[in-house]
Amino acid sequence: METMKAVAEVSESTKAEAVAAVQRQCQEEVASLQAILKDSISSYEAQITALKQERQQQQQDCEEKERELGRLKQLLSRAYPLDSLEKQMEKAHEDSEKLREIVLPMEKEIEELKAKLLRAEELIQEIQRRPRHAPSLHGSTELLPLSRDPSPPLEPLEELSGDGGPAAEAFAHNCDDSASISSFSLGGGVGSSSSLPQSRQGLSPEQEETASLVSTGTLVPEGIYLPPPGYQLVPDTQWEQLQTE
Incomplete structure (x- = not known):
């Protein structure tokens, strides 16, 4: 019995020593792991920093x-x-296209207005160049011989201007050749009426009647306006010569 007790005591002490050794070993390993972990953490923190x-x-x-x-x-x-220039050029091209759409109609209107203004200025200059009281080219009321050619059809008169110039020209142009007159004075003075008998010498009775009617102003073709004082009737040949000049 005593031997068994001794063996049991020895085995228990051996087991206790073994357990203590294992515990010490575990503690050492845990301490080493903790130290390694701390070192790793510190190194990692340093790396992170x-x-x-x-x-x-x-x-x-x-x-x-x-x-x-x-x-x-x-x-x-x-x-x-x-690059910036290309962009600016593209923008300028777009702006020019937009402006062209606006400017082209305005340019057409300006050209039309310029043409109208030029025509008006030419008309004003033509009216200003014409004398208001032009002297007659011939002082007498001598009649030209009657033409044998048939008279052309009458042309419509233009609208009378301020000095009567276009109306006088239309009247001279529309007069037929059968009663062509070199001069026609509307003054109505005594001297002109006294010279009528002398100018009628050498005319046929029909021509004298026509000249009498024309000199008194009673023979007026239909649709023709008599010129105002100071203007003269001319033959067709002289009228054509003036037109060519």
Whole structure:
């Protein structure tokens, strides 16, 4: 019995020593692991800090590079402004097209107004050049011989202007050859009426009657306006000569 007790005591002490040894070994391993973990954590923290600093430095470098790139772009656009010029040319072309759509109708209207103004100025100059009291080319009321050619049809008179010039020309142009007159004075004086018998010498009775009616102003073709005082009737040949001049 005593031997068994001794063996049991020895085995129990051996087991206790083994358990204590295992516990010590575990504690040592845990301490070593904790130390390794702390070292790893500290190294990782150092790496994270370094990475953060590197990231900040990279951000600063990126910002500086962006600023430098913007400055270089400005310098490049100043040195080689092709892109900006092309854009400006495209915009200018679009603006010119829009302005052309507006300006072309206005130019046409301006041309029409210029043409009307030129015609009005020419008409005013023509009226100003015509004398208001032109002297008669012939002082007598001598009649030309009657023409044998048939008279042309009467042309419509133009509207009478301020000095009576166009009406007198139309009247001279519309007079037929059967009663062509070299001069026609509307003064109605005594001298002209006294010279009528002398001018009628050598005429046939029909011509004398026609000359009498014309001299008194009673023979007026239908639709023809008598010229005002100071204007003279001319033959067709003289009228054509004046027209050619």
